Amino acid sequence: MNKIAKSFITIDSKSYEYVIEYKNIKNVYLRIKDGFIYVTCNKRTSKRFIENFLINKKDWIIKQLNKEHRKEERTLLYSDQEFLNYIKVNVNKFSKSLDLYPKKVTIKKMKSAWGSCTSNKNISINKELMYYKEELIDYVIVHELSHLKYMNHSKDFWSLVGSILPDYKALRKELKR
Ligand SMILES: [Zn+2]
Incomplete structure (x- = not known):
């Protein structure tokens, strides 16, 4: 034994x-x-x-x-369900502010990105974000929604992100760690 x-x-x-x-x-x-x-x-x-x-x-x-x-x-x-609800509610909120609406929002495990946006207007959010604070989740949502208008990281893209989240630079830095 x-x-x-x-x-x-x-x-x-x-x-x-x-x-x-x-x-x-x-x-x-x-x-x-x-x-x-x-x-x-x-x-x-x-x-x-x-x-x-x-x-x-x-x-x-x-x-x-x-x-x-x-x-x-x-x-x-957060349970999975609560995280899903948080994403839904906040995608709606920021969609209205930006006047940009995705076709579909998917939450999934992703290896190399916090979120993604396709030319078909489908947005994916990394499930791992459920372990991060809400400001960072919001940043990813706003970032991906902004890609519905600009499929790049141009000046215009960042000024759109900044119009919703003025401190986006700090959030971006925090998420990169
Ligand atoms: Zn991006």
């Missing part, structure tokens, strides 16, 4: 609980799940080795924990 132990480790003066799962394996494995740190190793692995191992991986651990935390926070705010 596998044995499980719980322990604490201090990383950058903050204490983290972690779970050690002892299995009949050769290597040491690390994973983050539901906000917990899991180490899998064999019974002969010393506590000291595990602690050093965790310290060595601390940047990765903190990054993963923060990522999960952000997703959780956002998921609590």
Whole structure:
């Protein structure tokens, strides 16, 4: 039977609980799940080795924990349905302001863009945006709606975006990170 132990480790003066799962394996494995740190190793692995191992991986651990935390926070705010509603309501709102109306709006997972607009006037919004603040979602909506008039990133395009969102430059920068 596998044995499980719980322990604490201090990383950058903050204490983290972690779970050690002892299995009949050769290597040491690390994973983050539901906000917990899991180490899998064999019974002969010393506590000291595990602690050093965790310290060595601390940047990765903190990054993963923060990522999960952000997703959780956002998921609590938005279900898929609520995100869809938010997009619908705000596409309507900004369509009226711009007097530009898409034929169809689709929400989908996209790898390399926050949104897209086709020459057939179909707009796609990246589903990943549900984890971002509303100002950034609005920016993507206004950006894609503005492409219904200008299929480029010309001066005219940006002045149209700026007529609705005067601080679009800061939002664009934030989203690029
Ligand atoms: Zn664009």
